[in-house]
Amino acid sequence: MIRLGIDIVDIARLAGRMDTWPKLADRMFTRAEQEYCLSRPHPPQHFAARAAAKEATFKALGEGWPLVSWTDVEVVSGANRGRPTLVLTGRAAELLGGSTPVVSLAHDAGVAIAEVLLVD
Numbered sequence: 433m434i435r436l437g438i439d440i441v442d443i444a445r446l447a448g449r450m451d452t453w454p455k456l457a458d459r460m461f462t463r464a465e466q467e468y469c470l471s472r473p474h475p476p477q478h479f480a481a482r483a484a485a486k487e488a489t490f491k492a493l494g495e496g497w498p499l500v501s502w503t504d505v506e507v508v509s510g511a512n513r514g515r516p517t518l519v520l521t522g523r524a525a526e527l528l529g530g531s532t533p534v535v536s537l538a539h540d541a542g543v544a545i546a547e548v549l550l551v552d
């Protein structure tokens with residue numbers, strides 16, 4: 433079986449919310465995700481892609497925030513020649529069960545998108 437989720441995030445809108453509410457970064461993104469995004473020349477697009485990945489994962493799992501924490505879904509970057517991987521913990525890992533999560537990200541023209549597959 434394959435569970436599928438997709439999401440799109442307006443990069444400027446998320447950046448505006450993060451500016452307005454500085455606690456949002458810690459609420460939504462793990463320390464490693466923040467370090468990755470802030471290490472890039474244009475951090476907002478990377479934050480938006482990760483926000484989309486979390487929303488897409490919630491859709492695939494069939495349950496999301498607040499029952500699943502944002503940080504229970506982590507996009508891990510920096511290996512595999514840039515290919516991101518998904519690591520699920522907490523309630524997200526319970527809902528994942530024995531499936532394998534797969535993610536793909538893109539950002540362009542003011543938006544970021546993510547597609548997530550949970551494959552048995």
Ligand SMILES: CC(C)(COP(=O)(O)OP(=O)(O)OC[C@H]1O[C@@H](n2cnc3c(N)ncnc32)[C@H](O)[C@@H]1OP(=O)(O)O)[C@@H](O)C(=O)NCCC(=O)NCCS
Pocket residue numbers: 477478481509512513514515516536537538539540
């Ligand atoms: C990987 C590549 C296709 C990204 O395309 P792009 O148009 O520059 O950027 P996009 O906005 O579409 O996608 C960016 C996302 O691609 C993902 N990505 C980067 N390298 C990747 C790779 N090797 N495989 C899969 N996904 C990758 C990342 O998640 C990145 O977002 P992030 O930095 O926020 O994590 C491009 O850099 C490329 O052609 N690289 C060289 C060839 C290559 O490694 N190809 C692998 C896929 S066939």
